[in-house]
Amino acid sequence: MSKDEFHSLDAASDDALLVLFANGSPAAAQELTRRLMPRVFAQAYHKLRNRADAEDVTQDAFMKLWRIAPDWKQDQAKVSTWLYRVVENACIDRLRRNKTSAPLDDVGFEPADDRPSVSDQMQDKSRVNALYAAIDTLPERQAAALRMRHLEDRSNIEIAQILDLSVEAVESLVSRAKRTLTAQLRGQKTALGYQNDTL
Amino acid sequence: MTHSDDEKTFDLDDLFATARSEMPQPDDALFAAILADAQSVLADTQAVTSPVLETLPWYKQLWSDMGGWPSFVGLTTAGLVGVWIGISADQLPTQTINPFSATAELTDPFSGLDLGLLEG
Numbered sequence: 001m002s003k004d005e006f007h008s009l010d011a012a013s014d015d016a017l018l019v020l021f022a023n024g025s026p027a028a029a030q031e032l033t034r035r036l037m038p039r040v041f042a043q044a045y046h047k048l049r050n051r052a053d054a055e056d057v058t059q060d061a062f063m064k065l066w067r068i069a070p071d072w073k074q075d076q077a078k079v080s081t082w083l084y085r086v087v088e089n090a091c092i093d094r095l096r097r098n099k100t101s102a103p104l105d106d107v108g109f110e111p112a113d114d115r116p117s118v119s120d121q122m123q124d125k126s127r128v129n130a131l132y133a134a135i136d137t138l139p140e141r142q143a144a145a146l147r148m149r150h151l152e153d154r155s156n157i158e159i160a161q162i163l164d165l166s167v168e169a170v171e172s173l174v175s176r177a178k179r180t181l182t183a184q185l186r187g188q189k190t191a192l193g194y195q196n197d198t199l
Numbered sequence: 200m201t202h203s204d205d206e207k208t209f210d211l212d213d214l215f216a217t218a219r220s221e222m223p224q225p226d227d228a229l230f231a232a233i234l235a236d237a238q239s240v241l242a243d244t245q246a247v248t249s250p251v252l253e254t255l256p257w258y259k260q261l262w263s264d265m266g267g268w269p270s271f272v273g274l275t276t277a278g279l280v281g282v283w284i285g286i287s288a289d290q291l292p293t294q295t296i297n298p299f300s301a302t303a304e305l306t307d308p309f310s311g312l313d314l315g316l317l318e319g
Contacts, residue, residue, distance in 0.1 A: 037225055038224070055229050132218070
């Protein structure tokens with residue numbers, strides 16, 4: 001592939017890339033995967049909290065995308081929004097099949113090498129587990145908006161498109177979710193080691 | 200709004216940042232698997248939309264070029280009709296009517312039918 005083609009693919013919208021793929025361009029699939037896979041994986045991981053399951057869901061979601069490509073209508077949902085819903089449904093199905101998500105203690109952490117100590121890693125782990133557990137108690141839309149905003153790093157505009165809400169409504173959802181989380185986690189402050197913490 | 204000391208030390212955004220940093224990153228194997236799926240879907244699609252041309256042996260190709268079974272049936276029927284006409288030619292009237300001949304007789308095929316009968 002020429003350098004110009006790479007640049008043109010880089011500038012193309014997700015929809016345009018999907019149409020290009022349907023017309024037989026493997027390079028378009030490569031660009032689309034590079035662009036969307038990290039976020040799809042993050043969404044699945046934060047929902048399932050299991051790397052292998054998140055990888056399966058990610059691969060399945062992209063397979064569905066490739067198969068729907070020839071019938072894709074550019075005036076329908078955005079590719080990222082479509083993928084979000086596919087992944088969300090797949091995660092819900094998987095959680096139902098497994099009854100519960102993976103035990104929080106089993107969450108696989110891959111701490112960076114510059115972590116100061118094992119005890120700090122353990123403390124981070126218990127705090128993050130408490131965070132996930134608290135998110136699970138939120139109403140569904142609050143939890144979804146919060147995960148997208150603060151764990152998947154999506155913009156409020158994108159979240160609004162996905163949830164079919166106004167940006168103001170998204171801000172309100174996230175704000176309420178954060179207040180609830182703060183109240184819940186403050187109650188576990190001692191258990192989470194915050195009493196002597198100077199964060 | 201007043202904040203307690205707890206709120207000052209407890210930072211939710213830091214906790215989100217920790218959660219993000221602890222998340223494993225998707226690896227190259229997943230990337231490769233997704234692209235392999237894309238290739239297989241492309242291959243399937245192309246196989247459906249562009250079937251491989253079948254190479255026929257010469258006699259089948261000739262048969263096809265001549266029109267195949269429909270052509271054969273039509274030709275056979277026409278031939279049989281020709282034979283039938285040939286065989287039954289003796290039974291056909293030999294006298295032909297010449298419209299330009301002064302000797303031709305015009306006969307009324309309904310000579311027994313009186314117009315008076317039609318009038319009731």
